Amino acid sequence: MGSPFTMVLANIYMLEWEQKLIQHQNRHYEIYERYIDDVFMTTNLSKEDILKELDETIKTDSNVKISITISQSLEYLDVTIENNNGHLKISIYHKSASEPYILPYESDHPRHIHANIIYTALVQAARSCSNMEDFDMERLRTEMILLVKGYPPKFIQHHIKKFFVKYDSMSVWTELNREVYQQLRNMLLCRPIKRENKTQISSLGQLIRKTKNYEHKDQIYLHYTFENGPLLNFKKECHQI
Numbered sequence: 001m002g003s004p005f006t007m008v009l010a011n012i013y014m015l016e017w018e019q020k021l022i023q024h025q026n027r028h029y030e031i032y033e034r035y036i037d038d039v040f041m042t043t044n045l046s047k048e049d050i051l052k053e054l055d056e057t058i059k060t061d062s063n064v065k066i067s068i069t070i071s072q073s074l075e076y077l078d079v080t081i082e083n084n085n086g087h088l089k090i091s092i093y094h095k096s097a098s099e100p101y102i103l104p105y106e107s108d109h110p111r112h113i114h115a116n117i118i119y120t121a122l123v124q125a126a127r128s129c130s131n132m133e134d135f136d137m138e139r140l141r142t143e144m145i146l147l148v149k150g151y152p153p154k155f156i157q158h159h160i161k162k163f164f165v166k167y168d169s170m171s172v173w174t175e176l177n178r179e180v181y182q183q184l185r186n187m188l189l190c191r192p193i194k195r196e197n198k199t200q201i202s203s204l205g206q207l208i209r210k211t212k213n214y215e216h217k218d219q220i221y222l223h224y225t226f227e228n229g230p231l232l233n234f235k236k237e238c239h240q241i
Helices: 004-017 019-027 047-058 111-128 132-148 153-166 170-175 178-189 194-211 230-240
Strands: 032-035 038-041 073-076 079-084 087-092
Touching (some): 004 019, 087 111, 111 178, 132 178, 153 170
Antiparallel strands (some): 073 079, 079 087
16 A cells, blocks of 8 residues: 555545445445455345445446455455344454464563463454354364464463453353353453554553563573473374374
């Protein structure tokens, strides 16, 4: 998109162009969402009627080129959205050609960085998966990737448990409780995004960094892995397969 200002101009330009579609969706109580140049809409109209409406909007500006996809299921940004008997089912979209990457456990990073990877993956899964079953599959997928990347099983289990304890939702992990999962998901969806948090605490953070006294600053901490069990050889056996 070039410079950051280009993005602002593009959004201003699209804001005027999309007004007709927004008004159309509002009249029919349907969804209209746009992120940069990706638009998502719902409709109960026939394919012919909605294509006619889209065609009329496209003709208003020849500079805007639109590629239309109409389906019961489609990929939008990083999620898959499916019309399941009138209910939108959302799950994380994984490109078939992309290889999952997670920071290896052996990398020279503080351990809280590796712990945050687990926490972030679970937050993303809960926010993106409308069904508890899809969330649980994402959790299992994340665990397998972590094992392949050399994360100790006890480290993985400890931080997964820490996540569920933090949000008082252990029964999602142990009993696959759907009701508690929906409460967990709603809680995470209502939380401010990282950028909003940064804006709110930036001044406070600078003050803390200036006044913070570090304890044990003359000591060196060495991280090491010591663990046993059947999952310890998962990485080696997975590569052999």
